[in-house]
Amino acid sequence: MCRPNATDTTTTRVIIAGAGPGGLLLQALLHARNDSPGSTVKYDVTLIESRSDLGKLRKEELQAHRSWMIGLSSHGLEAVRSVPGLFDKYLADVGILLTEAYIYLGSRKIGGGSSANGQEGFIVDRNFIVAALSRYANDNMTYSPHYRSKYNTDLLYVDHENHRILIRSKETNQEEYLSYDLLVGADGVRSTVREAMVKRHFDFELKVCDIFQNFKAVHIQRPKSVSPSSISILPAALPHFNGICLPETGDLINLSFGFSRNNIDKVADEIKSDDPKVVAKYFTENFKAFSLTEEGYSDLADQWVKQRWNRTGMVHCNMYHSLPCKIVLLGDAAHATSPSIGMGMNTALRDAQKFNELLDAFNDDLEKVLPQYSIDRVPEGNALTDIALNLYCFDTKVGMRTMISGLIRSGLHYLFPSLVEDGPNGILARSQFTLAQVYQAGNEQGILTKHREVNDRIRREVFERETGMIVEKPTSNVSAVATVAGVFVCGAAVLFALREMC
Numbered sequence: 001m002c003r004p005n006a007t008d009t010t011t012t013r014v015i016i017a018g019a020g021p022g023g024l025l026l027q028a029l030l031h032a033r034n035d036s037p038g039s040t041v042k043y044d045v046t047l048i049e050s051r052s053d054l055g056k057l058r059k060e061e062l063q064a065h066r067s068w069m070i071g072l073s074s075h076g077l078e079a080v081r082s083v084p085g086l087f088d089k090y091l092a093d094v095g096i097l098l099t100e101a102y103i104y105l106g107s108r109k110i111g112g113g114s115s116a117n118g119q120e121g122f123i124v125d126r127n128f129i130v131a132a133l134s135r136y137a138n139d140n141m142t143y144s145p146h147y148r149s150k151y152n153t154d155l156l157y158v159d160h161e162n163h164r165i166l167i168r169s170k171e172t173n174q175e176e177y178l179s180y181d182l183l184v185g186a187d188g189v190r191s192t193v194r195e196a197m198v199k200r201h202f203d204f205e206l207k208v209c210d211i212f213q214n215f216k217a218v219h220i221q222r223p224k225s226v227s228p229s230s231i232s233i234l235p236a237a238l239p240h241f242n243g244i245c246l247p248e249t250g251d252l253i254n255l256s257f258g259f260s261r262n263n264i265d266k267v268a269d270e271i272k273s274d275d276p277k278v279v280a281k282y283f284t285e286n287f288k289a290f291s292l293t294e295e296g297y298s299d300l301a302d303q304w305v306k307q308r309w310n311r312t313g314m315v316h317c318n319m320y321h322s323l324p325c326k327i328v329l330l331g332d333a334a335h336a337t338s339p340s341i342g343m344g345m346n347t348a349l350r351d352a353q354k355f356n357e358l359l360d361a362f363n364d365d366l367e368k369v370l371p372q373y374s375i376d377r378v379p380e381g382n383a384l385t386d387i388a389l390n391l392y393c394f395d396t397k398v399g400m401r402t403m404i405s406g407l408i409r410s411g412l413h414y415l416f417p418s419l420v421e422d423g424p425n426g427i428l429a430r431s432q433f434t435l436a437q438v439y440q441a442g443n444e445q446g447i448l449t450k451h452r453e454v455n456d457r458i459r460r461e462v463f464e465r466e467t468g469m470i471v472e473k474p475t476s477n478v479s480a481v482a483t484v485a486g487v488f489v490c491g492a493a494v495l496f497a498l499r500e501m502c
Contacts, residue, residue, distance in 0.1 A: 011042045011146075012364070015165060015180040017155050017193050019049035021126075022331035022348035023186030024133035028083045028468075029356040031141050033054045033364075039365040047137075047149040048167060052125055055134025068217050068339070069246040069254040071098075071231070072122040072129075074431035076346035079353035083136075090132040095124030096247040100230035103407075104237070104289035110407070119430055121231065123246050124249060125254075126345065152242030155187065158196040160325040176278055182366060183327045186348075189313035191333035197322050205318040211338040212394065214309040220299045222253045225290045235403055239398065240266050240284050255300065260394040262458045268401050272457060276301035285356070320377055321370035328355065328370055335381030338388040341428060347384050347435070351377055383439035390451040391424060391442065394458045402447060409445075 023346035030043040051063030098121035102111035234243035280301035315336040331348035393399035424442040442448035464470040
């Protein structure tokens, strides 16, 4: 079969809005398509990102941009490895391969090696993976006439009728329109690309809300009692707080602690203090999982008081594409989620991989690819956000009972795998299970349904109080007297009625 001539190829102008993990992986996959033998479509890719290019920083400079640690499960690792050499040459040395997993109940540690199911886990700082993916582009794609990047550039507006976007450079303040054949919305929770779908489609359903959690994360030296390649779940790590401990490069650990917003008045004043000595003392007395050095407590407290409480958003959509607008959504623009189950970035990377596979399946026909992408990915994205929100319960007592029953189920499944199904936590990170299947298992076992009922009620009660829809009526002496008087009156009426009956 003869290789097609240059005249046989067509060019598709693609604009990717957002240089997060999903957008960066998709541009790498499109670049690989351009270089593949026999390619009849060339993807002319332009990347738009409002922030600077982390891929141009030296490793020492990147340390100042540490954010939060994220776990790559088999889902995300398979997606990254769909680009030859990307993981081994650019990612492997910026994260930690997990070998152990633990749950701490107070100071009691449960768990051990995490490789029983043959599943990989890779912990990496979110900004480090972004920098690695960007370095791949800088090393392998900048020579290409089909690739250009525009960092420090704001996406202002999507003219979906004329298939163009308006951008403004932060460096020159110059504005310009760019035309597209495909616009990829990988631009996060407050997606500008997604706004075009809201304007164009009356049947487009969109919900943006917060995760109902406040949390803080610190990076401190690893205590000797903590394995350098382990993940540790820390339920009830502090009063009204859950936590997680993840390994970092440089012999550090990332400790994150969060609480549900319905418990904000129950959280100790000491943990809200802006005095690091007060915070250090509180952690010393109340954090039981493992001990830190005196320097460790001090470092933790210094970082703690210098940051605000973090809250992230959640996004639910009923479609991830628009043929009239020539738009596709991926990552947080489609399904931003709580970090509680560590699957947000995995799903964003999987979005890019699955989109590329659909280009193969439909011979680059976007008229067929885009609808099928929504059919395939909408169940996954919405399962992701629901599982992340409702796998854990805002009612601490209910959540603890669920965790204990889950541990029992896991033990019984290990002993009798053909008789007892594993719980959603047990199958969540396994690549042979889709998130929709995990969602179904969580519903069939009653976990998600029970937690959803409790969580929805708690969220509604907090919303009513915060917005002033429900106002607690103060009790007063007058009302108390009236209540007592009412009891006496009712009692007298009952006695009178009984006497009449006799």
